[in-house]
Amino acid sequence: MNGALDGVRIIDVSRVLAGPFCSMILGDLGAEVIKIEHHESGDETRGWGPPFSGGESAYYLCANRNKQSMTLNLKSEQGKEIFRKLISSGDIVIQNFKTGTLEKMGLGYRELKECNPKLIMASITGFGLTGPYKDLPGYDYIIQAMSGLMSITGEKDGSPVKVGVAIADILTGLYTCIGILSALHHRNESGQGQEIDISLMDCQVSSLVNVASNYLFNGLTPGRMGNQHPNIVPYQTFPTSDGELVVAVGNDEQFRRFAAVIGRPELAEQQRFKLNEMRLLNKEELVPLLEESLKTKTKKQWKELFDAAGIPNGPIYDIAEMFEDPQISARGMLVEMEHPTIDGLRMIGSPLNLSRTPVTMRKHPPLYGEHTDAILAQLGYDSGQIDKFKQNKMI
Incomplete structure (x- = not known):
């Protein structure tokens, strides 16, 4: 059975969490995802541990299933040529470089749409492509602080506290999915691609919903309420x-x-x-x-x-108790996948339950550069050229 996004090709040059989480969701829905990694170091999260298993970090594994991994030197002219070939055959690019980085390499949206006028590019940054902070790096922790989220999280008389997961990254990944699916629908109607400018800061501010609305209504700055609700009792x-x-x-x-x-x-x-x-x-x-x-x-x-x-x-469950709850297994939120270096890889399942086009766990989180040769062959490069790319550190 085909997935809802079967036939859609995504070129993912993002790293860490927001972008990879987004592309994993789209991969679960049937899209083909090619993960482009740095030719020498790869996605930073591959080294974010312990814990490690089979040479892979738990952090990396959590956001990278249903993808192929390809290494590529985007600073080289040959690497750029290969990337443009990929773009010509793709539908969507997801990237989270600092503002202006791809433009300096000649790989910004304006340049890439010349290769593929129907291209959709989702550009994820800390603070957006415009505004006084557009050139600043943005990490989840910083965004939780500056968005006001930490000011309302924690006990009333205690210090501000961050959420226990990188919630700004996760929300941004989800919002990016919404933007991409909307742009795909528009392209199907008009034939036109577009760029999606999405920032961690915007997404986190949006998530303040009723708390921010209360402030806008009465002008009173909300404080920390611990585990209580600002509007409902008990x-x-x-x-x-x-x-x-x-x-x-x-x-x-x-x-x-x-x-x-x-x-x-x-x-x-x-x-x-x-x-x-x-x-x-x-x-x-x-x-x-x-x-x-x-x-x-x-x-x-x-x-x-x-x-x-x-x-x-x-x-209030701890994580172990949560996974022991029968509802979790009944809903398929704990899955096991085959993996070349890890026996019985267990992962969090997908919360998306589509009756006609269910999500599928087709591919394990790829090993570093696992599919580089195969993807280059698909693009028309022969084994001699691929060997030369390796010698010249293009891949």
Whole structure:
């Protein structure tokens, strides 16, 4: 069965996470992805460990399945010629060089579209191709700080805290996918390619959603709220007799049922707690009362009671506990792939479930330069030319 993007060729010259994560998603959906790596060092994440297995880092493996790896010296004239040949046969380029780098090499969008007028290029940078910060490097941690995200993450009286994964990179990868798919649709209608200018900063600011909207509405700068919600109560963690549990009461009817389950039905009838806006105003009075009740049972006991009453809740799992949850295996979020140097490579699955064009795990994360010779042969180079490229350090 063909994937949704079968027949689409992606030339991915990005490294680290945002770009590779994006191209992996598109690869899962059926696109052919050719990963271009530096001819001497490759993607930086190949060395980001431990842990390593079979000579590969866990970090690299997480974002590079369903790709072919080709090494290429883009600073050489021969390397540029090879790259232009690839572009002529491709549909999409994903790149995350600093602003202006490809243009200086004569490989910017304006130059490449001469080779392929239908080309779509997604240019990922820290701060975008325009604006006063366009030439600055942008790393996830810096973006989390400057976007305001860290200012609202952490305990109320503690220091700002970054999110536990490179969330700005991940969000940028997802937004880049949206941009690419939109540009593909436009090209199918018009025959025209285009450049997508996407930045980590823009994507992270966009993700502030309701928190930023609250500020724009009332002018009050949001602060850290720990595990509480700025607009909903109770919507936070609570200690039980054996650990912590998240309760997310989203409306007044749920609060009425919640109060009954914990043995305090009268709380839902009191004027100061009956409506969410009043619970928010009187949170400092309400939360200690709820904490007192929730300490009387285990998190498992509360989960069973809350599930039966239709109250959103969940225990706080560590990563090991998460992977042991039967829902994860039922949804295919843990997959195993064959790999030439790793026995039983386990990876996170795809959350995309398409009924007619399901995602597929066709190719293991490639070894460094694993497909260079094969791709060059497809482009028309013979074995003698390929050997010469190696001697001249073109590949």
